[in-house]
Amino acid sequence: MARGTFSNRLGFILAAAGSAVGLGNIWRFPYLAGENGGAIFLLIYLACIVLLCLPVMIGEITIGRYSGADAVTTFEKTGGKAWKWLGLYGIVTAVFILSFYCVISGWALEYFVQIAFGNRLAESQGDGAPASLSVTLLYTFIFVALTAWVAIRGINKGIERANRILMPALFIILFGLIFYSLTLPNAWAGLTFYLVPDFGELKPQTIFNGLKQSFFSLSLGTGTLLIFGSYLSKKENVISSSVVIALADTSVAFLAGLMIFPFVFSQNMSPAEGPPLVFLVLPKVFFSLGPVWGKIMGALFFLLLCFAALTSTISLIEGPTGYLVDRWKASRSKAVLAIAAATLVLSIPSVLSQGTFPLFSHLGFYQGRDFLTFISDLCDISLVVWGGLMCVVISQRWTTAKLDDELSLGNSGYRSSWVRSYLRVTLTVVCPLILAMLVILIVCDKFVGL
Numbered sequence: 001m002a003r004g005t006f007s008n009r010l011g012f013i014l015a016a017a018g019s020a021v022g023l024g025n026i027w028r029f030p031y032l033a034g035e036n037g038g039a040i041f042l043l044i045y046l047a048c049i050v051l052l053c054l055p056v057m058i059g060e061i062t063i064g065r066y067s068g069a070d071a072v073t074t075f076e077k078t079g080g081k082a083w084k085w086l087g088l089y090g091i092v093t094a095v096f097i098l099s100f101y102c103v104i105s106g107w108a109l110e111y112f113v114q115i116a117f118g119n120r121l122a123e124s125q126g127d128g129a130p131a132s133l134s135v136t137l138l139y140t141f142i143f144v145a146l147t148a149w150v151a152i153r154g155i156n157k158g159i160e161r162a163n164r165i166l167m168p169a170l171f172i173i174l175f176g177l178i179f180y181s182l183t184l185p186n187a188w189a190g191l192t193f194y195l196v197p198d199f200g201e202l203k204p205q206t207i208f209n210g211l212k213q214s215f216f217s218l219s220l221g222t223g224t225l226l227i228f229g230s231y232l233s234k235k236e237n238v239i240s241s242s243v244v245i246a247l248a249d250t251s252v253a254f255l256a257g258l259m260i261f262p263f264v265f266s267q268n269m270s271p272a273e274g275p276p277l278v279f280l281v282l283p284k285v286f287f288s289l290g291p292v293w294g295k296i297m298g299a300l301f302f303l304l305l306c307f308a309a310l311t312s313t314i315s316l317i318e319g320p321t322g323y324l325v326d327r328w329k330a331s332r333s334k335a336v337l338a339i340a341a342a343t344l345v346l347s348i349p350s351v352l353s354q355g356t357f358p359l360f361s362h363l364g365f366y367q368g369r370d371f372l373t374f375i376s377d378l379c380d381i382s383l384v385v386w387g388g389l390m391c392v393v394i395s396q397r398w399t400t401a402k403l404d405d406e407l408s409l410g411n412s413g414y415r416s417s418w419v420r421s422y423l424r425v426t427l428t429v430v431c432p433l434i435l436a437m438l439v440i441l442i443v444c445d446k447f448v449g450l
């Protein structure tokens with residue numbers, strides 16, 4: 001069975017950046033920043049990227065490229081048989097993420113279609129979700145099908161080609177919207193909220209939220225970047241590629257904030273609206289633009305959100321697909337279809353949780369929150385646990401000597417650079433310790449209620 005390979009460095013970087021840039025940047029980052037004090041959240045988020053995420057990202061790509069295989073095989077090769085389960089655990093998490101990610105992506109698609117047809121622009125009421133469950137289910141299904149269609153086409157014809165078009169398009173649309181948002185009345189108040197930190201707002205929750213968001217946004221902790229690494233040539237420089245990916249992702253999140261907060265403040269709305277922020281605020285903004293411009297900008301924006309989401313979902317499906325192809329010798333199309341079917345089934349409770357089914361919309365054991373929130377919180381924790389354990393495997397089982405060997409391929413100056421010491425310290429001590437500490441605190445906060 002021929003495995004795919006990226007045609008070149010740009011192909012890899014675009015695919016990984018496409019994976020990283022998604023709803024996490026444009027939908028989740030703004031509402032988390034809005035709920036967690038704006039600028040102070042941005043600062044914590046940036047610190048997490050430099051101190052924790054970059055080393056984990058480099059580690060994940062490196063072990064994938066070393067083994068040239070799926071996550072389970074990779075952990076078998078680097079950590080021994082006893083660590084195989086970690087690969088599978090990440091793969092299962094990826095399917096769960098897909099199951100709710102496609103629901104939100106479906107909302108974006110529904111908004112796009114509605115706005116393009118001239119609806120939804122009236123002062124949108126309600127909680128931001130599409131009107132009926134069957135509509136949500138239909139759009140979730142369409143999104144899963146789109147993902148499967150691109151993924152079946154493979155690495156070069158599917159993932160690479162889609163990203164080459166979608167990523168630049170996304171930047172262009174985003175810049176257009178920022179430009180407009182900065183011309184609105186009260187834009188300045190939005191910028192101040194977003195860029196001038198108020199240290200009084202710093203709470204433990206701010207730190208947890210910054211951490212989970214940085215992992216989620218960079219697509220860490222499921223083996224997604226690991227499987228991309230396994231398609232990467234030994235000639236490429238993993239470190240510089242990782243820095244480019246992290247920069248691209250962080251800049252899109254930053255730009256999304258730069259667009260949203262002036263919009264929010266110009267509408268005199270609260271930045272702490274929670275998950276529906278983007279879906280509530282933006283239709284109002286587009287409405288205020290009048291029927292023609294509102295339609296154009298609104299449709300463009302939700303199209304952008306769909307692009308960003310699609311490049312992420314095709315990456316999320318790749319880890320589980322690679323596993324079925326490598327370990328179970330499935331054909332690529334069968335593997336993708338099997339994962340897509342599982343995703344659809346798992347997405348049903350998330351869809352129902354957005355309606356009036358108390359069974360899913362009010363979880364008694366989870367402070368009355370809905371199933372979608374529950375599953376996404378659970379996945380967030382799982383990413384961080386996986387990341388911490390991967391650092392343990394690299395530093396304790398595989399050893400940093402092997403890491404050095406692999407990182408020197410495509411980067412001859414690596415051994416004498418300071419990056420080597422930075423990675424040793426972070427992967428051996430800083431990441432495992434801080435991640436373990438934060439996981440305990442997050443679990444206490446969310447589940448034990450301490």
Ligand code: TRP
Binds near residue numbers: 021025219312383
């Ligand atoms: N990073 C993507 C976003 O910000 C989502 C995503 C894609 C992801 N692949 C992932 C999250 C793997 C966690 C793990 O929207």
